[in-house]
Amino acid sequence: MQAIRRSDRIRNRNRNNSRRFLENERVFEAAASLPNLHMGGDGNILLDEPGTFEAEINPNIGDFIPNDQGNAALFEEFPRRRLNCRSCILASLKLMIIISLMNALLFSAELLAPNGYIAKQQIISTFLSKSHNYNLENLEAYSLKYSTDKLIRINKQIKYLNRKLRLLAKALKESKKWREDIKNEMKAVKNETLQMSFNQVEKFNLKIEEALILYDADKVGITDYALESAGGYIISTPETIPFPSRFSYDLMGIVNIQYPSNPRLLIQPETLPGQCFAFKGSQGRVRIGLAHFIDITSVTLEHTYPSLVDDISSAPKDFKVYGLLSANGEEKHELGSFTYRIEKKTLQSFPIEKVHKQRKGYAYIELEIITNYGSLKYTCVYRFRVHGNRLV
Known part of the structure; x- marks a missing residue:
C-alpha cells in the first residue's frame, strides 16, 4: 500500500510540473508575438525600446522573478545632468526594485490565471507601461528633491561667505582709518617740533650749559x-x-x-x-x-x-x-x-x-x-x- 501511495504522489508531482512547463511555454510564445518584445538566448523577455521592464521565467518552478538589467535602461531616458549624486540614484533604484517586486508578484498571479492568449498579452503590455511611467515619476521626484536640497546648502554657503566678506571689508576700512589717524598725528607732532621757537631752544641750551658748569665746578650739582x-x-x-x-x-x-x-x-x-x-x-x-x-x-x-x-x-x-x-x-x-x-x-x-x-x-x-x-x-x-x- 505504501508503495502505491508513493507512486501516486510521484505521478501527481510530475503531472503538475508538466502543466507549469506548458504554461511557461505559452508565455514565451505570447512574448514572441508582441511587436516590442523578443526572446533572449538565455530565456529572458527583452524589449526593443529603452525604458522597458525585463523579467526572467524559471521553467522549473514557474515563478516570475524581476531582473534589474532591463530597468537600468530607464535612466537613459531621464536627463542625467540633474542626477549628480550616486547615492541618490542607488537609493531610487533600490526603491523601484522593491516596488517592481511587489508588482511582479501580482503580475505573475494574473499571468498564470486561466485566461486566454490575448488577455495575457494585454496584461504584459499594461504592466510594462505602468512600471515604466512609475519609475520615471519617482526618478523625477527624487531628482527634484536632491537638487532643491543642494541649492539650499549652496545658498547657505553663499550667505556665510558674504557675511565674512562684509566683516573683512569693515575691518579693512577701520584699519585704513587707523592708519590715516596715525599719519595725521605724526604730521602734527612734526609740525609742532618745527614750530618750536628759537628762544625756547636757547633756553634749553642755557640750562644744559649751567648744569654742566655747576657739575664741572663742584661735581655734585648741589x-x-x-x-x-x-x-x-x-x-x-x-x-x-x-x-x-x-x-x-x-x-x-x-x-x-x-x-x-x-x-x-x-x-x-x-x-x-x-x-x-x-x-x-x-x-x-x-x-x-x-x-x-x-x-x-x-x-x-x-x-x-x-x-x-x-x-x-x-x-x-x-x-x-x-x-x-x-x-x-x-x-x-x-x-x-x-x-x-x-x-x-x-x-x-x-x-x-x-x-x-x-x-x-x-x-x-x-x-x-x-x-x-x-x-x-x-x-x-x-x-x-x-x-x-x-x-x-
Whole structure:
C-alpha cells in the first residue's frame, strides 16, 4: 500500500510540473508575438525600446522573478545632468526594485490565471507601461528633491561667505582709518617740533650749559655753603696741630722754614694730590662759618684718587658733624656719625637725619675726624662740603 501511495504522489508531482512547463511555454510564445518584445538566448523577455521592464521565467518552478538589467535602461531616458549624486540614484533604484517586486508578484498571479492568449498579452503590455511611467515619476521626484536640497546648502554657503566678506571689508576700512589717524598725528607732532621757537631752544641750551658748569665746578650739582669762594670761612682748628706742608722757605740759606698745612684747603675746589689739610695724628677738629644761615640736609667728604698717591692710609675714616649755635662752639648739637669708605668713589655724601636736628638752622658747623685708615703720622682731608636749604 505504501508503495502505491508513493507512486501516486510521484505521478501527481510530475503531472503538475508538466502543466507549469506548458504554461511557461505559452508565455514565451505570447512574448514572441508582441511587436516590442523578443526572446533572449538565455530565456529572458527583452524589449526593443529603452525604458522597458525585463523579467526572467524559471521553467522549473514557474515563478516570475524581476531582473534589474532591463530597468537600468530607464535612466537613459531621464536627463542625467540633474542626477549628480550616486547615492541618490542607488537609493531610487533600490526603491523601484522593491516596488517592481511587489508588482511582479501580482503580475505573475494574473499571468498564470486561466485566461486566454490575448488577455495575457494585454496584461504584459499594461504592466510594462505602468512600471515604466512609475519609475520615471519617482526618478523625477527624487531628482527634484536632491537638487532643491543642494541649492539650499549652496545658498547657505553663499550667505556665510558674504557675511565674512562684509566683516573683512569693515575691518579693512577701520584699519585704513587707523592708519590715516596715525599719519595725521605724526604730521602734527612734526609740525609742532618745527614750530618750536628759537628762544625756547636757547633756553634749553642755557640750562644744559649751567648744569654742566655747576657739575664741572663742584661735581655734585648741589650748592656748597662751606665753599670759600661762596662766602664760607675757617673759624678755628681747636686741639688740632697742622702737619708741615711740602712748601718751605729758606732764610738766607741758613734756616729752612716749613709752612704748616692750611685748613682753608678744606673749603677750596682743588683736590690734586698733596693739596689737602693735613694734621698730626688721626684726630682733629675744624670749625667752619657757612655762607648763609641754612637748614643742613647733608655733608660731603672728598679724598683724592687712590691711584694718584702712594699711601692711602692717611685718608679719614670715622667722623662726626656738629651744628654750632655760636662761632666759639660753646653750644653744639650732634648732626650724625659717619664713615668714609676708601673702596668706594672718592666723593661721598652723607644725609642728615631729622632725629639729629635739634634746631631748624645753623650758621656754623664743626667737622671732627675720629680715625683714619692706619697712618700714625698724620691725617689728610681734601674737601668738605655742606648742603642745605637757605633760611635767611
